[in-house]
Amino acid sequence: MNCTYTYPTGYQIMRVFWSKTKVINNVEPPDLSEDPEYSQRLQYLGDKQQICTMRLSHVTLKDSHMYYFRFITDKLDGKWTGDPGVNLTVSDLQVESPERVTEGDSVRLTCKSSCTLTDRATFIWYRNSQPLTERRDRNNELLLQSVRREDAGRYSCAVHGHNHISPAVQINVTYPPRNVSVLITGSGEIVSGDSVTLICSSDSNPPAEINWFKENESSAVGSGQSFSALQSGRFYCQAHNQHGSQRSDAVTVTVHHGAGRNVIVIAATSGGLFIIIIIIIIFIIKKKIINRRSAIHECENDDPKTGTYAALDLKSRSSDLYDTLTTVHPRPDVHQPDSSEYENLSPHSRTPR
Incomplete structure (x- = not known):
């Protein structure tokens, strides 16, 4: 803002500054160079004789205003303010x-x-x-x-x-719920009285409200992002805002009550139920194999003091081979011959040589 000023001869300039207000009720206006909003942006390029030019940098819309130059001399009546001032209009x-x-x-x-x-x-x-x-x-x-x-x-x-x-x-673009799905959290094996937690996720703006339903039931069974399933059934969530709604695929929660307080909970989507059934079948077959091996192991570890033994007799009948497994118990008070006294042990008794 280019500026010049004059004053009567015999006056000495004591102070010069720019302000955004005039003198009101004999109150001196504030110096802009002392204002935090202007102190780093305002630069006085004048002197104390005739030049009063001021530079204002980094101008914003808020700087649109009327600005006044004021100088004070050494005389009591020597105070003046430029009138009408400089009107700064900032375009943007x-x-x-x-x-x-x-x-x-x-x-x-x-x-x-x-x-x-x-x-x-x-x-x-x-x-x-x-x-x-x-x-x-x-x-x-x-x-x-x-x-x-x-x-x-x-x-x-x-x-x-x-x-x-x-x-x-x-x-800010708003849109209805999309990609609504249910996540299952928690262990597949829980203690009786616990529950499986289902979590509903969706993409929407503004955020959607969530309701939970059980298939074949018209009324909601819960609300909120998470839901605790305590019983068997197929559950799904529905997300909705002012722009629309969408429901998720249903998930199956099956509670199998076992012995004691143990409860096995199987929770899966309809697509993953087949995989879980295969896993259960494999588990049952594996358990049977383990039980069979355990029975054979117990047979091999029978106490020899009982006098019970097993012998394998191979005979040929009609050109067919067959195995006969016979368990023989010792007779009381009978001499136990040496194994060399016998040939083969069959279902028919033989006389020792």
């Missing part, structure tokens, strides 16, 4: 956008300036501080057709050839 770029944007809408953004632009002025658009396109458009409007959720962000504009970029405006 602003992005105008609708307050609410829903997925699928067509949105028009307008880059407006408070100053007069030439017909050759071209505009550059930014989203999240990144140029949207390399091209420059003479039209000061940006049209977003069939808005998607990915179009959400901070939009700003600029005039080509100028360093200034407009303040950014936030585009």
